[in-house]
Amino acid sequence: MQQTPRILIIGTGDTKADELDFMRAKVREAGGVPIMLDVSILGDPPYVPEHDKHAVAEAAGSSIADIVALGDENGAMTVMAAGAAALTKRLHDEGAIDGFVALGGTMGTDLALDVALALPLGVPKFVVSTIAYSHLVPPERIATDLMMILWAGGLYGLNSTCCAVLSQACGAVVGAARAAERPGRERPVVAISSLGKSCLTYMVTLKPELEKRGYEVVVFHTTGMGGRALEAIAAQRGFAAVLDFSLQELANHLSGSVVSSGADRLENAGLCGVPQIVAPGAIDMVDFPTWQPVPERFADRPYHAHNRLLASVTSDGEARREIARAIGRKLGAAGAPTAFILPAGGIQQWDREGEPLHEPEALAAFVDEMRRGVPEGVLFREIAEHINSRAFVDTALAIFDAWVADGVIAPGAVEPASV
Missing domain, CATH: 3.40.50.12020 (Uncharacterised protein family UPF0261, NN domain)
Structure with missing residues (x-):
């Protein structure tokens, strides 16, 4: 002080x-x-x-x-x-x-x-x-x-x-x-991106698992400035690894939404040598202010008002193909070890069957384009399950632990726990 x-x-x-x-x-x-x-x-x-x-x-x-x-x-x-x-x-x-x-x-x-x-x-x-x-x-x-x-x-x-x-x-x-207290570095820091805890729930399991392995875990809420903070700290090499599982800000940026974290979303970790495991959480939603009219091009899309500030619509299949291609380009530009997990069973809580944003044809279009768009050199894992499943968490931890064992990710401050 x-x-x-x-x-x-x-x-x-x-x-x-x-x-x-x-x-x-x-x-x-x-x-x-x-x-x-x-x-x-x-x-x-x-x-x-x-x-x-x-x-x-x-x-x-x-x-x-x-x-x-x-x-x-x-x-x-x-x-x-x-x-x-x-x-x-x-x-x-x-x-x-x-x-x-x-x-x-x-x-x-x-x-x-x-x-x-x-x-x-x-x-x-x-x-x-x-x-x-x-x-x-x-x-x-x-x-x-x-x-x-x-x-x-x-x-x-x-x-x-x-x-x-x-x-x-x-x-x-x-x-x-x-x-002011400056961030400590007693333990290696791992970043996780998420869109709240109701839309994407993997962090509830991932955070304690990583902490048991001796890491400090910092979760970023991807509502524009959260992703900006993640990118800024990654650009300063402030993380041992990034688990970037919520890319909704990237989709927002491509769709012209003001809820953007900038054109360099999903770029800085890879450019600055930080290992990253990536997944396409919530890329099907486009945000805009609730207090503004629904943009005309989204007038016929499923709509959800989260609160008086933030509302969302879903993008159609062709827009999701464009997002998949953008993700592929950004992964291909990475100069650090990169993995991509594709949860073919769904990418956010409300796209499950019976939920208001369930659009299996549009999801299938994204999955199809993403399978073709993951560049060579990027570790690719597809699972049939949903992003909010235990199978997704286990897949991410398996990649993470293997990278720690291989020296790609710095070891935690304690002995790694068995999964």
């Missing part, structure tokens, strides 16, 4: 000096040490920052003169974002900061998102933004533990409305830095 957190405050001091100076005072009042990082380009702040714009440009391998010469605000801020991210990461690696808070409109938010992605899970990241929670921010730009707050009343100068927001942000980041 850090008793006197050192908080990096990021913003354009030439245009937002009053706000940033207010934030500096609030960080001090909350018991933190403010450290100013200026990302101005054309002007200079009326205060002397600990890290000025020239240091930011230099961290990007450039200079302010060269950045100004670009003559393009988007290009200029992109270079400054690269410099701010590199400089912030270096400060963190050197133990000089414990968290950061950034302030901005679309430009400042764009930069701050890169800074947040440069820092590992557990380092407090707070962005005060005029576009907080907006769909302008794609999922792949959102760091795993990013915190945002809307900069209400923050267009021009200080006022009581924006001061209420800025003071909350400063108190929040200081408090988070004081209380």
Whole structure:
């Protein structure tokens, strides 16, 4: 626990000096040490920052003169974002900061998102933004533990409305830095993806079995940002293995749903050398906001309202064939040991016979395309049973245990238990 957190405050001091100076005072009042990082380009702040714009440009391998010469605000801020991210990461690696808070409109938010992605899970990241929670921010730009707050009343100068927001942000980041616990690594970490516990139930059995083998198990809820978190940690090689059994976000992305975790879903583990066992859980469903009309192209498909936020329809057989082909392409690009389990008996709880999303012809189309689409070099196991069956869990554990025995997956912290 850090008793006197050192908080990096990021913003354009030439245009937002009053706000940033207010934030500096609030960080001090909350018991933190403010450290100013200026990302101005054309002007200079009326205060002397600990890290000025020239240091930011230099961290990007450039200079302010060269950045100004670009003559393009988007290009200029992109270079400054690269410099701010590199400089912030270096400060963190050197133990000089414990968290950061950034302030901005679309430009400042764009930069701050890169800074947040440069820092590992557990380092407090707070962005005060005029576009907080907006769909302008794609999922792949959102760091795993990013915190945002809307900069209400923050267009021009200080006022009581924006001061209420800025003071909350400063108190929040200081408090988070004081209380934050970084993820431990006493045991190798295994990731499991799932869509809740009613739709996909394998984790109920898998989690204790893996824990008995000496692994820490982290389950990700694949409702957009859960898959984003899995991908981000996999990209940082934060897992000993990934059991990616819920690919519904991939289906959502291909169908144009906003419930997406980005175009790189099912890619980062394989690209970063993390062994992965994959299954097609819930790829038959497409999500959309309940409070919006059903998309016209899905008007005649089976519909389920999960709650007032989230509703689902099912995709037809041809769409499922397209999803199967996409899964095959992503598996083929993996540079790490990869296995694929195809549960031909069903891929989510409500596609069983007698359930509202039971569509055997569409499932058969997916199974047929998937059989042909698994690339050479990928270990392929087909079972006749449902994904929520004990047979599926046993198949996954058999592959996992064999890979541990062969040294593909790092051994757990205790002797493996017999299955």
